[in-house]
C-alpha cells in the first residue's frame with residue numbers, strides 16, 4: 001500500500017535511512033488534525049529498533065490528533081544545501097510511515113524517555129538523568145511511532161557525487 005519512489009536512482013537504502021534518523025536532531029510529525037486539516041508539528045525524537053519516540057505534554061493539538069487517528073508520518077531533513085547558481089538544493093531526507101500511540105505501559109514509557117534523554121544529553125550522569133525524568137514524569141507523555149514503511153531520497157547531484165567518490 002505504501003508507494004514506490006518514482007525516481008529509483010535517488011532512493012537511499014534502509015541502512016542509510018537509519019543512519020540519518022540517528023544523526024538528525026528534529027523532524028516533522030504529520031498527523032490527521034482538526035476538521036481534515038493535516039497537522040505537521042516539529043519535534044525532537046529518538047529512533048530505536050524500528051520505532052520513533054517523542055515526548056510531549058499530556059494535552060494539546062498533537063495528542064488529540066493521535067487519539068483521533070493512529071496513522072502518522074515523520075519526516076527528517078538530513079541536508080538542504082542550496083546551490084543558487086543551479087537553482088536547486090542538494091537535499092537528503094527520510095520519511096517514516098507507521099502507527100502512532102501513546103505509551104501507557106510504565107516500563108516502556110520509562111525506557112523510551114531514557115533513550116531520548118541519553119540522545120540529547122549524552123554526557124549527563126545516570127543519577128542526574130533519572131532525577132530529571134522523575135521531575136518531569138507526572139507531566140510527561142511519550143509517543144511511539146512504529147515504522148511500517150521508511151523511504152529516503154537524495155538529490156540526483158548527490159547520487160552522482162557519491163558515485164564519483166567525492167564528499168558532500
Ligand SMILES: Cc1cc2nc3c(=O)[nH]c(=O)nc-3n(C[C@H](O)[C@H](O)[C@H](O)COP(=O)(O)OP(=O)(O)OC[C@H]3O[C@@H](n4cnc5c(N)ncnc54)[C@H](O)[C@@H]3O)c2cc1C
Nearest residue numbers: 026039041042043044045054055056057059060061062063
Ligand atoms: C526543533 C523543535 C523541536 C521540538 N521538540 C519538541 C519535543 O520534543 N516535544 C514537544 O512536546 N514539543 C517540541 N517542540 C514544540 C512542538 O513543535 C509543539 O509546539 C509542541 O509539542 C506543542 O504541540 P501541541 O500540538 O500540543 O500544541 P498546541 O498548543 O495544542 O497547538 C495548537 C496550535 O498551535 C500552533 N503550534 C503548536 N506548535 C507549533 C509550532 N512548533 N510552530 C508553530 N505553530 C505551532 C498550531 O497552529 C497548533 O494547531 C519542538 C519544536 C521544534 C521547532
